[in-house]
Amino acid sequence: MASPPPSSSIAKGGDGIITTLHPDIIRALILTRLDGPDLASTACVSSYLRSLSTEENLWRDICCSTWPSLDHPRLKQVISTFPYGHRSFFSESFPFPNPQPPKPNVRGSLALATELISAVDIYYHGNPIYSKVVEMETSSSWFLSTPFRLNLLGVDNPAPRSPIKYGSPNDDTWLKHLEENLSSSWIIVDPTREKAVNMSSKRAVSVERHWLTGDVQVRYGRVMEGDE
Numbered sequence: 268m269a270s271p272p273p274s275s276s277i278a279k280g281g282d283g284i285i286t287t288l289h290p291d292i293i294r295a296l297i298l299t300r301l302d303g304p305d306l307a308s309t310a311c312v313s314s315y316l317r318s319l320s321t322e323e324n325l326w327r328d329i330c331c332s333t334w335p336s337l338d339h340p341r342l343k344q345v346i347s348t349f350p351y352g353h354r355s356f357f358s359e360s361f362p363f364p365n366p367q368p369p370k371p372n373v374r375g376s377l378a379l380a381t382e383l384i385s386a387v388d389i390y391y392h393g394n395p396i397y398s399k400v401v402e403m404e405t406s407s408s409w410f411l412s413t414p415f416r417l418n419l420l421g422v423d424n425p426a427p428r429s430p431i432k433y434g435s436p437n438d439d440t441w442l443k444h445l446e447e448n449l450s451s452s453w454i455i456v457d458p459t460r461e462k463a464v465n466m467s468s469k470r471a472v473s474v475e476r477h478w479l480t481g482d483v484q485v486r487y488g489r490v491m492e493g494d495e
Contacts, residue, residue, distance in 0.1 A: 286315055293319055303329045303357050326353035333361070334452055336386040336398040345384065345458040359463045360454050379405055384456040385417055392448050396429045417453075442483070446474040451487050 310320035330353045349355035389397040453467040
């Protein structure tokens with residue numbers, strides 16, 4: 268039976284053992300295989316692993332593979348201004364926002380953001396099939412007087428080809444299949460405050476055909492607590 272490691276190595280979180288590996292081996296063969304939560308946990312093991320696990324390129328690759336919409340030039344520029352770049356962005360956008368209400372502003376109600384950027388990704392069987400970035404100014408009369416919604420598709424931006432196989436109009440089993448396998452991510456970014464929040468329920472709340480057009484409508488939703 269192998270003898271236990273020295274107590275000094277245990278006290279340092281195993282640094283005395285892990286440091287015998289070249290850092291490039293740890294980066295290439297270990298850290299690049301982890302997802303965001305596991306990489307964040309690895310950074311808590313020791314100061315040495317934290318120095319390797321907080322590198323920007325690791326978190327950039329994780330963010331872009333999780334949310335392909337982040338490859339947009341404007342979002343790249345905005346995320347670069349976050350305190351810790353993509354690591355900060357991931358911590359705010361995954362898995363979901365803290366349900367605690369915001370702290371009241373000493374000057375009264377919080378000022379509205381002057382601009383919001385939406386990063387939307389749609390997945391089928393966990394694989395991304397559609398991504399789009401929408402920028403909107405919040406000071407216009409149109410924004411202030413209409414419901415908060417996004418139009419992702421239109422005449423100039425039709426729906427892309429997808430691997431989804433369409434079922435018959437009355438096939439409830441097919442609609443149930445879509446409900447279980449279609450997921451979404453809707454991240455709203457405030458570029459001024461350098462903040463982000465994921466608004467999507469991920470899994471569909473309901474999937475049904477429109478009674479008149481026959482179009483399939485997939486609904487997502489999220490209820491958030493706020494001030495007043």
